[in-house]
Amino acid sequence: MKKSVDDLALFGGPMAFEKTLVVGKPSTGDRAKFYERLELALDSGRLTSGGPLVKEFEARIADHAGTRHCVATCNGTIALEVMARAAGLTGEVIMPSMTYVATAHAMRYLGLTPVFCDLDPTTGCIDPEQVENLITDRTSALVGVHLWGQPAAIQELEKIAEVHSLTLFFDAAHGIGCSFGPKPLGGFGQAEMFSFHAAKVVTTFEGGAIVTDDDEFAQRARYTHNFGWGEEHVTEFAGTNAKMSEASAAMGLTSLDALPATIAANRAHYELYAGALDGLPGLEMHRYDEEHRNSYQYNVVKVDEAECGLSRDAILGLLRADNVLAQRYFSPCVHECEPYRTERPVSLPATDAFSRRVLTLPTGPSVTSEQAAEVAALVAFAVEHAPEIRRRLATR
Ligand SMILES: Cc1ncc(COP(=O)(O)O)c(C=O)c1O
Structure with missing residues (x-):
């Protein structure tokens, strides 16, 4: 426990955490279960190309x-590219900027133009009321992002897509274990993408998935992700190689088995952070609407610098010095x-104000409640000693 500002690692004190x-x-x-699945794959000699573990996953x-x-x-970014190719998108694609760069990069990489x-400000998801102003005769699609597993404005976006005959996709990279009301994320729009990157609530090392109820689109996406090969082992068109391996699927199945425990741990950490930080000047945990299920994978504290006396980045710097690798998901946001930023500068005031405040704190089943409590105590300590910390930072 820090007793004085001198105890903060940034000012020469010992680090709060030995391991990052x-x-x-x-x-x-x-x-053990993962190794068992891996043995199965090795014994079968079928390491990829639609093996049994990928099928099961x-x-x-x-x-x-x-x-x-x-x-x-093989990852979520490629899944977005495959979706865009399979749908034959052209021209401009409207999306939020408060997302990971991959949402835009996937489109830009295919020669499409992301329009942010x-x-x-309540959810940090795209504001549907501003979408229609951005539609031009070059627009082919809308991509909603379920930021931190919160449903984007699904019904409003569906309506706009229908009226303007646009393809609607969702980037559900954060969507596993989350829902829109009672219905799980994944079944909205023409298709949705999940990410199983190592940092996601379910991991396949690297990996992603396209989920859809559209039979024709599903077939086209499947062909696209496998070089364009069709059922008769002739290529239907030029595709790519976006396949998942059996080793990844073995990890995915094992990680998926652990999902309920992961969500329970995340939720407990969230409550702990909220209990310790909500109510401190200028701090507020981002709240998830209880009407929808959330995986609590993102424990985001929002920092109001004017009230708190420290900027989000100052708190981040203090935490990092103490070996807490907190993150700014997502800041800078994509239009920055x-x-x-060079090709198509835009003004997004609500996005700028929102992203400037976010600080994501450690969570997951490998973080103990003692560790989460210590992180919360560090943040609280920083806020309590804001004037002195600010003074010290100014003289560095
Ligand atoms: C919102 C969002 N979209 C897309 C991606 C890209 O997914 P992947 O890393 O699996 O390519 C990520 C995360 O990594 C993400 O957070």
């Missing part, structure tokens, strides 16, 4: 999402990143 505490340490589940993800189809991929829309 990260935001999303992988939730890998039962290691696809069936379980489709079941989880409540969709008829799931196409597992401002956000709803290259190539977008």
